[in-house]
Amino acid sequence: MIAETGLAALWLAAGLAALQFVLMIAALRTETEVSRAMRSIAVLQGVLTLIAFAMLIIVFARSDMSVALVFENSNSAKPFIYKVAGAWGNHEGSMLMWVTILAVAGAFLGLLAHRTGERTLLAALGAQAVLALGFYAFLLFASNPFARMWPAPPDGQGLNPLLQDPGLAFHPPTLYLGYVGLSVAFSLAVGALLTGEVDSRLARAMRPWVLAAWILLTLGITAGSYWAYYELGWGGYWFWDPVENASLMPWLAATALLHSINVLAARGALKAWTMMLAVIAFSMSMVGTFLVRSGILTSVHAFAIDPQRGTFLLALLAIYVGAAFVLFAWRGAVLKEGAPFELVSRESGLVINNLILSVILGVVFVGTLYPLFVEAVSGEKLSVGAPYFNAVAGPLALLLAALVGIGPLLAWRRERRPVLKKLPIPALLGATALAITIILWPQMNMLPRVGFMIAAYLAAASLLPLIGRNPLRAPFATWGMVVAHFGIAVALLGMAANAAFTVERLAIAQPGDILSVGPWQVQLQSVVPTAGQNFTAVEAELRATRGGDIITLSPQTRYFSDPPTATNESAIRTFWNGQLYTVVGKQDVSGAWQLRLWWKPFVTLIWAGGALIALGGALALVGRRFRFSFFRRREKADWRRERYA
Amino acid sequence: MKPKNQRLVLVAVAVAALIVAALLAMWGLRSQASFFFTPADLAAGKAHDGEAIRLGGMVERGSVRHLPDGVTIRFVVTDGKSATPVSYRGIVPDLFREGSGAVAEGRLQNGTFVADTILAKHDERYMPPELGNLSAEHKAGKTLEK
Numbered sequence: 001m002i003a004e005t006g007l008a009a010l011w012l013a014a015g016l017a018a019l020q021f022v023l024m025i026a027a028l029r030t031e032t033e034v035s036r037a038m039r040s041i042a043v044l045q046g047v048l049t050l051i052a053f054a055m056l057i058i059v060f061a062r063s064d065m066s067v068a069l070v071f072e073n074s075n076s077a078k079p080f081i082y083k084v085a086g087a088w089g090n091h092e093g094s095m096l097m098w099v100t101i102l103a104v105a106g107a108f109l110g111l112l113a114h115r116t117g118e119r120t121l122l123a124a125l126g127a128q129a130v131l132a133l134g135f136y137a138f139l140l141f142a143s144n145p146f147a148r149m150w151p152a153p154p155d156g157q158g159l160n161p162l163l164q165d166p167g168l169a170f171h172p173p174t175l176y177l178g179y180v181g182l183s184v185a186f187s188l189a190v191g192a193l194l195t196g197e198v199d200s201r202l203a204r205a206m207r208p209w210v211l212a213a214w215i216l217l218t219l220g221i222t223a224g225s226y227w228a229y230y231e232l233g234w235g236g237y238w239f240w241d242p243v244e245n246a247s248l249m250p251w252l253a254a255t256a257l258l259h260s261i262n263v264l265a266a267r268g269a270l271k272a273w274t275m276m277l278a279v280i281a282f283s284m285s286m287v288g289t290f291l292v293r294s295g296i297l298t299s300v301h302a303f304a305i306d307p308q309r310g311t312f313l314l315a316l317l318a319i320y321v322g323a324a325f326v327l328f329a330w331r332g333a334v335l336k337e338g339a340p341f342e343l344v345s346r347e348s349g350l351v352i353n354n355l356i357l358s359v360i361l362g363v364v365f366v367g368t369l370y371p372l373f374v375e376a377v378s379g380e381k382l383s384v385g386a387p388y389f390n391a392v393a394g395p396l397a398l399l400l401a402a403l404v405g406i407g408p409l410l411a412w413r414r415e416r417r418p419v420l421k422k423l424p425i426p427a428l429l430g431a432t433a434l435a436i437t438i439i440l441w442p443q444m445n446m447l448p449r450v451g452f453m454i455a456a457y458l459a460a461a462s463l464l465p466l467i468g469r470n471p472l473r474a475p476f477a478t479w480g481m482v483v484a485h486f487g488i489a490v491a492l493l494g495m496a497a498n499a500a501f502t503v504e505r506l507a508i509a510q511p512g513d514i515l516s517v518g519p520w521q522v523q524l525q526s527v528v529p530t531a532g533q534n535f536t537a538v539e540a541e542l543r544a545t546r547g548g549d550i551i552t553l554s555p556q557t558r559y560f561s562d563p564p565t566a567t568n569e570s571a572i573r574t575f576w577n578g579q580l581y582t583v584v585g586k587q588d589v590s591g592a593w594q595l596r597l598w599w600k601p602f603v604t605l606i607w608a609g610g611a612l613i614a615l616g617g618a619l620a621l622v623g624r625r626f627r628f629s630f631f632r633r634r635e636k637a638d639w640r641r642e643r644y645a
Numbered sequence: 646m647k648p649k650n651q652r653l654v655l656v657a658v659a660v661a662a663l664i665v666a667a668l669l670a671m672w673g674l675r676s677q678a679s680f681f682f683t684p685a686d687l688a689a690g691k692a693h694d695g696e697a698i699r700l701g702g703m704v705e706r707g708s709v710r711h712l713p714d715g716v717t718i719r720f721v722v723t724d725g726k727s728a729t730p731v732s733y734r735g736i737v738p739d740l741f742r743e744g745s746g747a748v749a750e751g752r753l754q755n756g757t758f759v760a761d762t763i764l765a766k767h768d769e770r771y772m773p774p775e776l777g778n779l780s781a782e783h784k785a786g787k788t789l790e791k
Contacts, residue, residue: 337651338651355658355659359665359669366667366670366674367670370678380680381699382681382699383680383681383699383750384677384679387697388674392669392670392672396669508716557739565739565740585716590715
């Protein structure tokens with residue numbers, strides 16, 4: 001009954017989405033008063049998808065093997081938390097989660113949006129319904145999560161052990177919330193293009209959605225990067241895997257949108273461009289979903305190998321993106337001209353930010369899709385990996401990081417003061433960092449060297465917007481910007497340190513042998529068998545010493561039987577100045593064990609930087625939504641002063 | 646700037662950025678994309694020494710040898726027609742086995758393929774798409790053991 005309830009809820013939600021779309025057309029053609037009805041329908045639709053999703057979680061939690069999806073992806077011996085998380089650790093379940101978030105976002109849009117014009121809101125709700133409708137059809141006709149099996153098998157086939165990790169419980173939901181949060185920006189842009197109300201009011205309505213989605217994407221990417229780092233046991237934090245790129249592309253577009261939306265909100269300029277970015281950002285989310293869910297890629301994540309689904313998703317993608325671009329071409333040209341600005345101004349700075357981000361997005365997009373394109377056209381197989389992305393996107397990202405220090409210092413509309421005069425201290429810090437790397441490490445590669453220089457400069461330059469005023473009086477949004485930009489410098493420092501100073505040791509060891517890696521002496525003490533709830537493992541006991549520090553680490557190789565798989569569980573210890581990372585491999589004929597050890601100075605700064613960037617976003621979001629009483633009056637005064645400066 | 650000019654300038658700048666992105670991507674792809682080859686392709690001389698490529702095929706039975714350092718292995722990858730010797734330093738994936746499929750990333754050096762990374766089947770259900778055809782042959786009884 002539970003699975004049937006879920007399916008029924010899904011059909012009802014699809015019906016409501018269709019109704020919502022019809023009402024939108026009626027609302028735009030005649031001036032009928034349907035807005036309240038449409039808002040209620042959007043809310044109801046969100047509630048129904050939540051019910052469907054809850055039903056799926058229940059059948060997974062109860063290990064109901066008569067549901068095909070549970071049989072294929074779960075096992076009664078799994079720990080409870082992974083049974084629940086297993087509900088979205090598979091193709092159908094994750095698509096249900098996607099559409100649930102889409103519908104719930106639509107519900108909140110109906111409940112909360114009061115800032116746009118009523119007609120624009122109705123059009124946006126209609127657009128959101130059309131988006132949801134396509135994905136309902138995909139679920140109901142090509143990926144039914146509630147399909148039954150008869151007779152019910154005794155037990156399930158299990159879950160890919162790589163996915164049996166606390167990261168799984170939170171990583172996909174976070175990313176999906178980010179992906180789908182951008183759908184609201186898309187729908188609002190479509191709505192505004194239909195009604196022609198592209199103005200600063202629209203930008204202010206769109207901004208919290210974009211900010212929230214962007215924060216979640218940032219967190220999702222950061223967490224995913226750390227997950228890959230410790231779970232795969234390869235010691236890397238970013239592999240330019242197509243699935244990683246699938247999350248990076250919406251983030252790049254959302255980052256650009258986040259900046260251009262401020263221009264639209266504050267100055268009423270960059271109208272067409274911002275609408276274009278809103279369309280592109282969610283299109284990239286859909287491209288990402290297509291790449292991951294169609295099973296088209298050679299990747300750990302591609303577990304749906306089914307051409308029919310791929311075609312369905314591709315058709316949805318083509319229809320939505322195509323329609324949005326046609327709408328843009330039709331309505332974009334009639335938008336009123338935005339407010340003018342001079343060549344040296346905050347607006348120009350943000351345009352440059354947008355251009356660089358767009359170019360990076362373009363090269364990542366081409367690099368990710370080119371292999372698929374070539375194979376479809378000529379049948380030739382090729383892969384585009386880290387060498388391409390590092391060579392092409394790396395220098396652009398460094399250039400952007402360098403400019404991040406200058407942009408926030410510019411005034412809106414026209415900057416007459418010599419801005420570069422504010423930068424002697426950051427420039428001096430950058431030059432010092434460069435000099436130190438040249439003197440102490442003459443062999444260092446170019447990219448980390450430049451990374452150190454820009455990180456040192458940006459760490460100081462990003463703080464400048466708080467200098468020369470009382471920092472406590474600065475608006476939350478300014479604090480958010482400063483924290484996020486400072487986070488870029490922190491992450492960059494971590495990446496440069498990891499690239500320049502990582503020490504690796506790969507060797508075999510008998511129990512008792514000592515290997516040295518960086519400042520550490522690592523002794524293999526013993527290798528013992530052990531077991532968990534649904535796996536057996538061998539565990540190496542390592543004793544690492546550095547000066548007076550003595551620590552023990554226990555990396556494992558785990559063997560799972562449902563399905564038969566083995567994974568390397570790295571053991572990592574974090575210190576203020578780096579991480580010691582250990583992996584145990586296989587036993588050779590002499591009885592010695594393969595050990596892979598890394599000493600990675602300051603590598604944790606990479607994720608700390610990511611967290612700071614997200615925190616900056618959160619400050620900006622909170623500061624705009626709720627104005628805390630303590631800051632209120634001063635903040636408003638500051639805001640006024642800035643506005644009329 | 647007059648509004649009309651401003652829009653023109655912005656459009657021109659956007660188009661220029663698009664062209665820059667396309668040129669950059671083309672330059673990068675030309676020098677950095679790595680092609681997928683089978684041992685037969687390599688035997689036919691389709692790849693040059695030192696060029697970053699991927700090699701895919703079956704790990705020939707009885708070919709895996711461990712070198713004395715304990716962390717370097719040598720083996721032979723075959724597609725039933727030709728065979729390529731491979732050398733790899735590192736911990737091989739757990740599903741790397743003789744007689745099953747593998748994809749290696751690396752470059753040719755004097756006839757030997759020096760791998761930086763070995764990808765094996767991640768689980769019993771997953772197979773790199775490049776190996777799809779090979780495994781069909783494998784199952785059809787055209788096994789690669791001689």
